[in-house]
Amino acid sequence: MxxxxxxxxxxxxxxxxxxxxxxxxxxxxxxxxxxxxxxxxxxxxxxxxxxxxxxxxxxxxxxxxxxxxxxxxxxxxxxxxxxxxxxxxxxxxxxxxxxxxxxxxxxxxxxxxxxxxxxxxxxxxxxxxxxxxxxxxxxxxxxxxxxxxxxxxxxSRKTDHFIVVDDIVGEKIEEDTEMLVSWLTEEEKGVRENVCVVAILGMGGIGKSTLAKKIFNDPRIEDEFQLKIWVCVSKEVKGEEVLKCVIRGAGGEPGYTNVRSELVPILERHVKGKKFFLILDDVWEESRAVWDDLLHAPMSVGAHGSRLLVTTRNEKVANGMRATKSHKVDKLSDEDAWSLLIKQVLLKTKMVLYNFT
Structure with missing residues (x-):
């Protein structure tokens, strides 16, 4: 016991x-x-x-x-x-x-x-x-x-779109943000589908969510899309809960129902004809069906040029979700790792001085 x-x-x-x-x-x-x-x-x-x-x-x-x-x-x-x-x-x-x-x-x-x-x-x-x-x-x-x-x-351990500035260091994340924002806002030639998928790949803890947050909060994304929605999917997930999160992100209210056939029309109603930017953070092979079988159809009624950004550890997930472009996050350089350490030490020192005074 x-x-x-x-x-x-x-x-x-x-x-x-x-x-x-x-x-x-x-x-x-x-x-x-x-x-x-x-x-x-x-x-x-x-x-x-x-x-x-x-x-x-x-x-x-x-x-x-x-x-x-x-x-x-x-x-x-x-x-x-x-x-x-x-x-x-x-x-x-x-x-x-x-x-x-x-x-x-x-x-x-x-x-x-x-x-x-x-x-x-x-x-x-x-x-x-x-x-x-x-x-x-x-x-x-x-x-x-x-x-x-x-x-x-x-x-309950969902990520969210809020940025912790003290955890962002180095030019690489700025370069990656610039490249991905360009991918997400540029016109995809010869693409008929309303929603294009872009993937961020990398091992656990490498900083995929941090990069996604920076992109989500970029002013150019704000200007380009009518709706911005962030959902953490994770390994084990309830499809109904994801539907409700997306509905709320689109400005709707799912009510008390947990019936998919009732939630899907609500979602369609709130995204129809609107250009949206959806982030599905931390998608695993086990949870890929959330997009394939649940969200893809109702989200397809959004306006042409809508984008899905998915973060995942598994390249098979990105390929299975038909990502048109993928970016792999590399580990921090020695210089950036040292910079992060210094930032955290300075933050701690400031807190000690503040509490002392």
């Missing part, structure tokens, strides 16, 4: 952290998602392990190792919560993107410390997860109170 509580708490903590910004700040792009998957694999066999363990057995030793790691993981959560409370008490401006814990990573030294701890926990848990097969542990049936993985928890 204690282990189950630890794993559930840690899993909820990870769900809050699965964003491009956190991965970049901690210096561990892709590690948090990987760790979340590992935790879920262990949680699925935990009930079987507790049932089969006996004194001095290999399974008892396995559970003890798991408990030791989870104590360390709990310490990481406590550290982040304490640091977040300290920073939020000093300034409410540090609550970013609806994620209060993000505020604690404004200090690059603390972020590096937490990133190192998470990498260590990930490595130890991976070893523990691999041993589950050798021990003959099997996945237990999901009950209403154990091992439940809520789809809503994935949706």
């Amino acid at each position: 204690i282990l189950d509580a630890f794993l559930s708490k840690f899993s909820e903590f990870l769900v809050q952290m699965v964003t491009d910004e956190v991965g970049m700040l901690l210096g561990i792009p892709g590690q948090i998602e990987k760790l979340d998957e590992t935790v879920r694999c262990i949680q699925c066999v935990l009930e079987d392990a507790e049932r089969k363990q006996s004194k001095g057995s290999a399974i008892e030793h396995w559970l003890k190792q798991l408990k030791d790691v989870m104590y360390d993981a709990d310490d990481v959560i406590d550290l982040c919560q304490i640091k977040a409370k300290e920073r939020l008490a000093g300034s409410s401006s540090h609550s970013r993107c609806g994620f209060p814990l993000l505020s604690c990573f404004g200090n690059p030294f603390f972020a590096h410390e937490i990133g190192s701890k998470i990498k260590d926990i990930n490595s130890r848990l991976e070893g523990i997860a691999k041993r589950r097969t050798d021990l003959g542990l099997t996945q237990s049936p999901v009950s209403p109170t154990r091992g439940v993985r809520r789809v809503d928890s994935i949706i």
Whole structure:
């Protein structure tokens, strides 16, 4: 029961952290998602392990190792919560993107410390997860109170279009923004469809969402399109929730219905004849159908020249969504990484001086 509580708490903590910004700040792009998957694999066999363990057995030793790691993981959560409370008490401006814990990573030294701890926990848990097969542990049936993985928890960690200026450095992002804005606003010759798709590709935590935010808030996009809509899709998603988000972004109100056949006409009504710019952020292979099977038809009634910008880790997703152009985001150069570090140190210094005075 204690282990189950630890794993559930840690899993909820990870769900809050699965964003491009956190991965970049901690210096561990892709590690948090990987760790979340590992935790879920262990949680699925935990009930079987507790049932089969006996004194001095290999399974008892396995559970003890798991408990030791989870104590360390709990310490990481406590550290982040304490640091977040300290920073939020000093300034409410540090609550970013609806994620209060993000505020604690404004200090690059603390972020590096937490990133190192998470990498260590990930490595130890991976070893523990691999041993589950050798021990003959099997996945237990999901009950209403154990091992439940809520789809809503994935949706609740949505990205949004607000820019964190302190996290933007270097000329490369400016160059990429210029190029992509040009792609999105120029006329596509020989294209009959009303909506053209452009993709931003890159590994997790590399900065795809940050680039998309910069494009979304560019004045030229504002001038070019009648509607701007931002939706975070993520790996697991409810189609009805996406429909509702797009409807609200288009200035409509979906009401209380969750019936797709009722939501689709509402969406069509609000985008018909309008030139729109839609961003679908963080699209996975598992969630690509959101565009193919759900949004493509009703959004096609928009005006000619409308654009869809999709961010994804998977080139197959971009190809499957028939992107006419794709741009791959590269990792920060050494100079830009150093610049980001300096900006964060200066920000922390200013906050210390402000609180001191």
